[in-house]
Every structure is written in C-alpha cells, then in structure tokens.
Amino acid sequence: MDGGTGHDTLFGGSGNDALYGSAGHDTLVGGAGNDRLYGGNGIDILKGGTGDDDLYGDTGNDRLYGGLGDDDLFGHAWNDGGNASNDRAYFDGNLADFTFETKTWYDSRRGETVTQLIVTDSADGGLDGFYEGKDRLMDIDQLVFADQSVAFDDLL
Secondary structure, three states: OEOOOOOOEEEOOOOOOEEEOOOOOOEEEOOOOOOEEEOOOOOOEEEOOOOOOEEEOOOOOOEEEOOOOOOEEEOOOOOOOOOOOOOEEEOOOOHHHEEEEEEEEEEOOOOEEEEEEEEEEOOOOHHHOOOOOEEEEEOOOEEEOOOOEEEHHHHO
C-alpha cells in the first residue's frame, strides 16, 4: 500500500504487509504478520507490530518502534552525505532491561564499513513484562528507553 504525497496514516492487516509512506509526514502501522514499512521523505512514525518486521525510516527525523518479534530497524538513507536527520528507535522498558552486541562488516553495496547494533530484551521481559525479541539497528542515531535516551554510538 502506498500513501503517495501528503501526510498519510496507513494500517496493515493480519498478513505480511508492505506499507510505503512516500513523501510527507506519515504514520505506518504494520499490525500482525512480518511487515515491511518504508517511511520515505518526511518525519515519519513507523510501528511494526507483533511479527518480525523491517522498518526503513529514510530521510527526516523518524521514530521507529519495532514492537514484539525480531525486528530490523534502519534509520536514514545509505550514504546520505551528512543528512541532519535524527532517527530514533523506541523500546519499552529501561536501558538495564536490554543487552547489546555489535556486528561490523564491509558492505560492498554501500561502499563502506557498517555497524549493526543488536538489542535483546531480557529473558523475563524487563520492566514491562513482555519479551520484545531481538532487534537489529542500523543508521539509527538515538535509542529511547523508558528511563533515558542513549546515542547509538555510545553503545558500540
């Protein structure tokens, strides 16, 4: 489903959905299923839902919420040339409820070395009581938890 230009709110169903916000300040909600959400240009809010989702913020100051499941969250566009966007990934629970590990490799498609931050919820679900899975983040500037915000680079 493509929102086109303008400010859109798109909802996926119970299946595996692909939602495209395109231009404008959009809100995309995947729902159940393994969804792919593409924010496009603008200040977007992307919410994955209960499946294993892929969220792509692109340009603009985006907010990405993976939700339940093992999600991949990507902030701004590759090789954006110093884009001033400030993309944030949001998590329920406090920072101490999560563990962090990194993977670094050379990505020939991007022509650069990239770092992926893997964020795993504690086994008991932490403060909110829900195990949110393992999320993989790339090109995210800030992680926001219930008790504090942390820069992506500070967790590497």
